[in-house]
Amino acid sequence: MRKFKSKVEEIYGDFLKEIRDIERKWQNEWYKSGIFNAEPIPGKPKYFITVPYPYVSGSPHIGHGRTFTIGDIVARYKRARGFNVLFPIAWHITGTPIQSVADRIMKGDPDDIGLYSWYVSLYVSDPEQVKKILNTFTNPWNIAQFFASVYIRDFMSMGYSMDFRRQFTTGDPDYNAFIIWQYYRLRNAGYITQGSHVVLYSPDEGQAVGEHDIKGGDEITIDIMEFNLVKFRLDGSNEYLVAATLRPETIYGITNVWVHPGIRYVIADVNGERWIISRPAAWKLGYQGYDVKVIGEVRGEELIGKYVIAPLINRKVPVLPASFVDENTGTGIVYSVPAHAPYDYVALIDLKKDEKTLAKYGIKDVVESIEPISIIKLPNYGKYPAKDVVEKLGVKDQGDREKLDEATRIVYREEFYNGVMKENTLFPGLGVNEAREKTIEALRNQGAWGKMYELEPRNVYTRSGNPVIAAVIKDQWFLNYGNPEWKAKAFKCLNSMKIIPEKYRKNFEDVFNWLSMRPCARKRGLGTRLPWDPDWIIESLSDSTIYMAYYTIAHRIKGSGLDKKLGELAKRVIDSRGTDNEALSSIMAFFNYVFLGEGDAGKVAELLNVDKDLIENMRREFDYWYPVDERHSGPDLIGSHLSFFIFHHAGIFPEKYWPKAITLNEYVIREGMKMSRSLGNVLPLPYIPTHYSADLARLYIASAADLDSTLDWRDDDVVSTASRLVRFWNIVNDIIRNGKPSVSPDINSLSLITRWLISKVNRTIRDVTMDMESENIRGYVLKAFFDLLSSIEKYLEIANAINVSKDEVAWASWYLLERWVKILQPVMPHLAEEIWHRMGNTTFVSLEPWPEVSEELINDELDIALEIVERTIEDVQEILKVTEMKPKVIHIYVGPTNENYAIINETAKLVGEGKTMGETIRTLVAKPEYRRMADKVANLVSKYIDGTIPRRIASRDVELRAFKELTNYIKSKVNAEVVIQDATNPTYDPTNKAKNALPGRPAIYIEKEK
Template sequence: MQGNERECRARWEHAFEADPVESKEKYYLTVAFPYPSGAMHVGHGRTYIVPDVLARYQRMKGRHVLFPMAFHVTGTPVIGISKRIANGDAKTVGLYRDLYRVPQDILDRFTDPKEIVRHFSEEYRRVMQKCGLSIDWRRRFITVDPQYSKFIEWQYGHLHEDEHVVRGAHPVKYCPQCENPVGDHDLLEGDKAEIIRFTLVVFSWNGAKIPCATLRPETIYGVTNLWVNPEVTYVRAMVDGEEWILSREAAGKLNLQDHNVTVTEEIPGTVLIDQTVSHPLSGDVPVLPATFVDPDMGTGIVMSVPAHAPFDYIALRDLQQQGKYTSLRPIPLISVEGYGEIPARDAVERAGIRDQNDPGMEALTQEVYSAEFSRGKVFEKYGGRPVREARDDVAALMMERYGSIPMYEFDNRQVICRCGGRVFVKILHDQWFLEYSDPCWKEQVKTQLERMSLVPPEVRAEFDRTVDWLKDWACTRRVGLGTKLPWDPTWIIEPLSDSTVYMAYYTISHHLKAIPPENLTPEVFEYIFKGEGNPTTVDRETLDAIRSEFLYWYPYDYRFSAKDLISNHLTFQLFHHRAIFPQDFQPKGMVVFGMGLLNGAKMSSSKGNVFLLEDAVEEFGADTVRMFLVGSAEPWQDFDWRNELVSSTRKQIERFWNTVTDARQAEGAYDIDAWLASRLQRRVESTTKAFESFQTRQALQEAFFGVEADLKWYRRRLPEGVAGGAVMQDLCRTWVRLLAPIIPFTCESLWKDIGGEGLASFAPWPAVDESRISPEIELAEELLERTVEDIESILKLIPMEPKSISLFVAPDWKHEAFRIIAASTDKTRVMREIMQNEGMRKRGREATDAAKQITKLVLKLPPELVKQILESTLDEQAILEGARQFLEHEFRVPVTVQDAGESTHAKASGALPFKPAIVIE
């Protein structure tokens, strides 16, 4: 097949270059452009192949499709990679040499980050072409192209003018090694880490301050003790001129958060044990030992509230069971429905927690915290307010009167920069932020979300949640590749912030390549995108042509991207579209992908758990890879790549090829042909419906496995020695087109072989021919097929060789009962409805027994089949009698068909509508 692949790629070279055609309906879909810092793996393959399948489908439906691609190279990731390679980092060098198989002479040049970009952007394009992606490559760009930078400058000029970009001081993710704030795309680990604001509750001891970080300042009234890890060496430090005791790690973190910190001496944790500390709101409390205290979390010293914190409760219980600190008792201060006076104790004892090392402690802690926050109230003597109100009030009181300050931490995640250095939270000053916290801007985005189509629909809640909690976003960096901030060029716009409206840039990017970047002034983009102004650096005829193309394609119809980007890129681009473009140019829809697994484990290039896409194509063929990635799960579901399953996919394509090739010789006409033609119309209808709903897996199920199942029955029903009638040729011309979006290389070759005109990629999508649909014929074959299956099931259970088969079809009165039962809206009252029928009433117990069996059958059959039976005038006896020769050939014994109502055989009474009684002797 590889020869066919090369031939197809040559035929497709310029086939998918899409220029506006005013007479045709456009369809513009985009997918998140890749960051080419390493080789593509099969997870990338799914990301780009699924949109390609849908682009190909839409082309065949007659729409004019734009499917562009570019490469995202801004930011610091490639800089970090080049530094590690330059420093001889063995892991990085090994990754690029061994996994990505970069030739040594090229790897030697990777000390220049632009060489990494150059190499992998070309490799991505080459592999995408090998996969058959129907991309308009004329529009390709990289995000450091000078023309693209001019587009970003125009965008940010708008955002700044409209006060969506503001200057201020905010906590951000920061890499001290790079001396730069970092975004999620800059990280090796912890890309989903959130910055959490803690309150430092400051206790006093011997003239020094001992701070404890908490998310629950309202629980200060219930503190019984502090926890210190006796195995940790703490430090005494001057913090903003005051003497503090805390962990060395905490001192370093506070130094990044607007505090002047100088460490003066070390203090063993054992020195602090059994000391007494005090706070005005809790009084004097002792310091107790606890090895669970992490010096790298908060300040390394923890305040203990055993009435409301399961960890504190069980740690104190463990000590008291050793006969220590037995005078300490939990101090309850919050009442919450579902728990007793001491919620932490209730939760621990109900869960049967043994000790503080029990793996269920984390979940239990979250359960109690959530319950208290959502429906808890502090006791009357502490104000009687809901916890959610008391928390903020007490924090404000501590800040105002008791020396508390905020401290920022990540939510229990290790965050590592691509340079390999650890990332911390830093307060940045004079930084530029996108003001996503602006409530008016948020409301505009929410309104737009309501107008959009989101696939699957359940992601809407995640988008709404993201819009609600999204805070101001640091949009600039000091170092990295990218566009300089136009009004403050000492800053560079960071990667997630320069990739928000590039979908609009695609529509005109191929035109801009011919224009010197210095001529692309903000006025030029203002005219192109808004039709305003009178720019002079580009001639009006060119500008009008470029604007006309933008107006033809925009807005995009659907954008495809991974679900983990809802929390940043996918939501950011909605904010930016609302800020820059009028309503007519707002996005129409988004499809959100699931994640990729390899043999059940999450794919990760940095951990080496990947299977390279090019290797997959070389080993299995492009169409096999495409068919597996499309068919293993719906786009929004996680998929699992397993080589053994991919191998079976290749065999399926071979069967398809052989069937279509052999069908060229089919001729003649047979009774069963009408059934196959009718079934084919159903497959066309259901495949089309699936594609329209982005259900690519379901489309494949119908277009391949459904048709194949129909063919299996069709061949079985043909006379012995006959391969098929002329209907097979019609089926194959339709079948090739149904599968062309999914396995285009195979279908392109077959389309040519069977005399199809032009490229299969542009062949008209099959339309349902209503005149060829025959519900009665389909229902008759359904009855026969189910009867054959029932006979086969019985034969498996009997040890003897059969001598004859008798089929008893249900009498008319049972069909009447079936109609009554199937039409009933309340199956619990159906017996009453049966007995209201005079004919049934006369049959008495016979009718009630039959009604029970028919009710079970109706509930078991697919609802659509029940509906078809109700609407039909099927003569079951005539159908089975007409198929008697087929049945005798199948089972090699005489077959008789009788009306059960006219038979005295004991088993004849078991005949039901659409389920004959079967007697094998």
């Protein structure tokens, strides 16, 4: 691996080094003093926020960083708002991926060894040590343990305000007991069933395979297609040619059966019948619930010219040769419907032209007599849709697979949606989709139907290179999310929850409606065994649905020795296949009491041989923290975990413990590209504190994108964020260096620009509070950091230009900083903590309350006035640019008579009510006070409507005062002498401009240099 260096490091290396030291310092302080370890405080409102625990099969990356950072910002905000916040973490190890990695490292797989060496080297610099650690990875538990420990380091170096005491892994023996409890509750509620199920399967490895076990599994999507088997009895024999089709309803249009002359078919005993099918098909069917014994072989050639009986219609049709037939697709036997299947149509044409083959098999007469049989009426198509499409696409022959596949797709889709069965079928007038169901039913009644599963794409291999097929598992355990009573409860819970951003609610509803049977256990992997059938292991998405409850007591279980006891009990339950009643009822009694309040604490204490207080405390602690107030995650989990989270809570807990809110953020890409291992562009989280900085990354993550859009991590943009951070840091340290002013001035004697800044500060506090309450994280950061940064810069610039007194500037700056540091704490906690202490405080700003808003200091008029001044500066600059004048003196005529302002205010009101320009003018002129000024009113109203006069204006007094106070600032911006004239009483007005002054739009006269 090349040595990584970020752009920020190159440009701001020294600065980063400085703030990274600061970060480490405060992390030490925080975690040493355990300020984020949460204890119940009766009477104090609590906030329980969780982010799904990570699956620890590798190191965390910036994608985790985004989600956990957002979670931490919220946690820190809530803490500042006076909540007792619990933000815990644990580690997910259930399932097959970690197991598979261990297996492959054991086997010496070079890819995995390379990858995992790299992961480890992110944390361990000595190559010998890396090797040593890697050697332990042949045991999956060591992988889990290693990564769990480095995740903690990474999370701490991001400054996350988590309670690390409560951590556990999903493989802990006591956690097994918890899951045993959960699954018996679910089973007793009737939510668990058993049945058959189709999975991806590797016969060579003897196990079901997941995406991560498949070669290129993260790049392809594999469909399991359901083929219909249709049995054709060979005329004069008890053997069946078994064809596979996706379109059984086309059986009425059959003209013949295709075989490939070169294929060696097998004769197999299948469930007591004799089937002729391809060898791969026989093999696959053996895994799909059929009892298959191969007893003989027959070459395709030998079948040609024979006849089979088509079921349902009892028609004799010939067996003919076709080269498109593939032994690896379906059964290697195809029944031909040339009117509606492009392949069949083209194969028939090919065969008719192929004199050699016709002669070879002596089938010339038979073939010549075959005509397609049309059985489906399709609007906008002729009698033979297959023919139409084949001709339209210009298919050459049956070797032209690409076009034929396309043609097949078109005909399939068109007929499925728009086709109607004709009179020569069993179901005339029915739509194709309905006819399909009925035809299957009819075939089945005749015993002529079967099912076969096939993968699409067909050639799928495990990472070890073994073929993958579809297999049927007969005794699969399911969670029955389709249970109507369960589903109703889940919906009730969802409807009571906040979903932020709200647009994802629809996704939840869709998922809820569609959820039904979900396999919940596998035969492989880490995790908890299904207690009553321990050959199965509860699968990883099914054992992580209500574990937030476990956070509330995990540290007490670990700290009291209960973990050992529960672990032993769990083992007894599993070893006895659920028959050890004593062990099982102890587990049930314990969790029933702690989580549900059922039963008696004394009894439970007795069963577990512990103090009654311990049990009661756990119950109290659970009851204090629950429910989950907020679960923060990514939308990719809506279709699985987040929905299961709701279902299981609704199914197991009483309503008062149902979760309150789910918040979501989208994923992270890097430099415009998806991050993936194969691209090698994954940004590991451990790079953040070493090659960027935690606060810089937090600031960037929070500001660069809204929660509901993808965050594109771009080093160039990070650099620009860093440049702001540098500016911020310099200004803040200047303020601190100037010290805290000892006296505060009288608010009313302050300069206008200082009052503007104070107003800005208070408005920002008010606005960002609203942003945070609605989880608008980006809005909060943009205002709290970026906007206030430009405000203070603007303030300092203006204050300097117009000579505001040093004391006043220092006072205002300090006023700002005292509040700023507190509202920035959630997003950049380390720098905030440092600033707070440099300001002379000794408490932790991380625990300081959010600042109060002084509503009375918020003054919109000051903003408007400043806007008008800025706009006027722009106007002057534009005039200078266009005229290319060299200005000597610029006269600005501000503030026409008060009457003008009154008219504009009334105009704004009328237009706001929806009045047109004409109506507004008429309404105003109708008033006695404006009766004789129709011209003036009309002029002002039209200037307002066309935008010459800004939508928001200040009073004449404030506007005039702003210009007067800011004269020197204007001067500095336009590089000329500036004279502010009262438009009602100008001292110098050679071109009579003053009368053009409008409210919010002063008139300008520029005197050229001679």
